[in-house]
Amino acid sequence: MRRALVAGLFFLLLLGGWEALSRSGLWSAVILPPPGAVARYLWGGLRDGSLAEAALVTGRRLAAGYLLGAAVGLPLGFLTAKSRTASDTVGVLALGLQTLPSVCWAPLAILWFGQTETAVLFVVVMGTVWSIALATDGGVRGVPPIFGRAARTMGSRGLHTMLRVTLPASLPVVVSGMKQGWAFAWRSLMAAEIFVTILTGFGLGHLLHYGRELHAMDQVLGVMIVVVAVGLLVDRAVFGPAERWLRRRWGAEGR
Amino acid sequence: MSKSFPSDKGPVLALDRVSLEVAEGEFVCLVGPSGCGKTTLLNIVAGLDRPDAGEVLADGGPVRGPGADRMVMFQESALFPWLDAMGNVEFGLGLKPGLDRRTRRDYAHYYLRMVGLERFRHAAVHELSGGMKQRVALARALAPEPRVLLMDEPFASLDALTREQFYGDLQRIWRQHRRTILLVTHNVREAACLGDRVVLLSPHPGRIREEFRVDLPRPRDFHGVELARHSGEIMAALRGHLESPPAEGAE
Structure with missing residues (x-):
């Protein structure tokens, strides 16, 4: 209760500061619209469905790109952790490509795939897959060898050991890697939507882009707020339960 | 059931021509200072390690790897x-x-x-x-x-009170469900308290030096006088072996 009060007060102060700044006349309302204007934009966008539609388009791309990235990244990380050859080859490649900001893939994607959904998907997957692979690699390598030995004495072998021992044992690290991967996917997608203009769906990034083109700062700020809200929501709704489960099972030691 | 294997491990002889037979339902304790190869011996029986020479026979068949007929309890619990x-x-x-x-x-x-x-x-x-x-x-x-339970210093990380309570419980459980148990420890009194037979190993190279039969009725009191006499005898023997390294053939 007290925490909610403090949090509420903090955000009220933030809004108050914003309002005060926009009234001070230091910047014109075109550059810094008051909170009221942004709220009006958000309300309008919610009522005519344009925000929800854009969020849906973006969400669909995010889900597809993230799931594909995870589907490739998880096995890849397993492979590099278990095979020295894979680690010396694909592992090094993953390490290198992870340092490449995913927006750098955008020019290539446009030339290869044109202004299509595939180009956006490509950028998101490239932004996601390496960080998930590296986290999985670290997680699998960090599994205490005694777990594998104990499992072997109980008759566990090969695939069974991998799915029932190595995978769950690496979860604390893998989940935080998945979370990081999601953050990368989200960033990549926004970059892709701002840079790759495509006509098959109008996402949040496009709304942001056209807000700038039209000098509609209320729209720019409004969409930014939506982007933050979606990020928070996914963090709480998807990763929150997973992290709670990890804490309950592993206790304080398990991050 | 019989098991016998000598073993080489790298340049250091962890186990030098060790041979041990354990009967069905017997509780055998392997005792020795660190480096005497007792844990190596246990791991080989478990199938987690392989001997360089010789073999482990379980029910007459050779052991080729870990198997559910031989369960292991590790020093740390290794729970998932x-x-x-x-x-x-x-x-x-x-x-x-x-x-x-x-x-x-x-x-x-x-x-x-x-x-x-x-x-x-x-x-x-x-x-x-x-x-x-x-x-x-x-x-x-x-x-x-499992047919055999292998215990690798299972009480090493427990405090004294918990450990002594555990001795009692283990004896009770063992009497109800007679299993062959091979227990590794560096605690002589613990070995005397639990085992039918106490096997003494000495290091460099790891060898079996002596065996003691403990014929006390169960449940045994960890602080009992009879037990103290047995463990004192084993302790004295262990000291003797540590002071006089084996005469022949170690490289």
Whole structure:
């Protein structure tokens, strides 16, 4: 209760500061619209469905790109952790490509795939897959060898050991890697939507882009707020339960 | 059942022409200072390590790898943190063919009750104390009903009080469910308290030096006078072996 009060007060102060700044006349309302204007934009966008539609388009791309990235990244990380050859080859490649900001893939994607959904998907997957692979690699390598030995004495072998021992044992690290991967996917997608203009769906990034083109700062700020809200929501709704489960099972030691 | 194997391990001889036979239902304790190869011996019997020469025979057949007929209890509990106590006990049962879900649950319940932890069946591993963890590990090792239970210093990380209570419980459980047990320890009194036979090893190279039969009735009192006499005798022998290295043939 007290925490909610403090949090509420903090955000009220933030809004108050914003309002005060926009009234001070230091910047014109075109550059810094008051909170009221942004709220009006958000309300309008919610009522005519344009925000929800854009969020849906973006969400669909995010889900597809993230799931594909995870589907490739998880096995890849397993492979590099278990095979020295894979680690010396694909592992090094993953390490290198992870340092490449995913927006750098955008020019290539446009030339290869044109202004299509595939180009956006490509950028998101490239932004996601390496960080998930590296986290999985670290997680699998960090599994205490005694777990594998104990499992072997109980008759566990090969695939069974991998799915029932190595995978769950690496979860604390893998989940935080998945979370990081999601953050990368989200960033990549926004970059892709701002840079790759495509006509098959109008996402949040496009709304942001056209807000700038039209000098509609209320729209720019409004969409930014939506982007933050979606990020928070996914963090709480998807990763929150997973992290709670990890804490309950592993206790304080398990991050 | 007979097991016999000499073994080389790298340039250091962890086990030098060691031969040991353990009878069905016998409780044998391997005692020796660190470096005497007792844990290596246990790991080879478990199938986790391979001997360079010689072999382990279980029921007349050679041991080629780990198997559910030989369960191991490690120094640390090695419980899986992603499973609760019950899930840990069920893990090994899940690998035993021909058990349906219900039977597995019943078995797990039974063995958790036996170690006195039925109330904690849904506890997470980190919520259990060191002694409780080893109890769950014992239940996990016993549940699939192995022919042999291998224990690698299972009490080393427990405090004295918990340990002594554990001795009593282990003796009770062993009398109810007679299993062949091979226990590794560096605690002479513990070995005398638990074993039918105490096998003394000495290091550099690891060799079996002497064997003692402990014919005291069970349950044995850890602080009993008779036990003290036995452990004193074994301790004296151990000291003697440490001072005089084996005469022949060590390189």
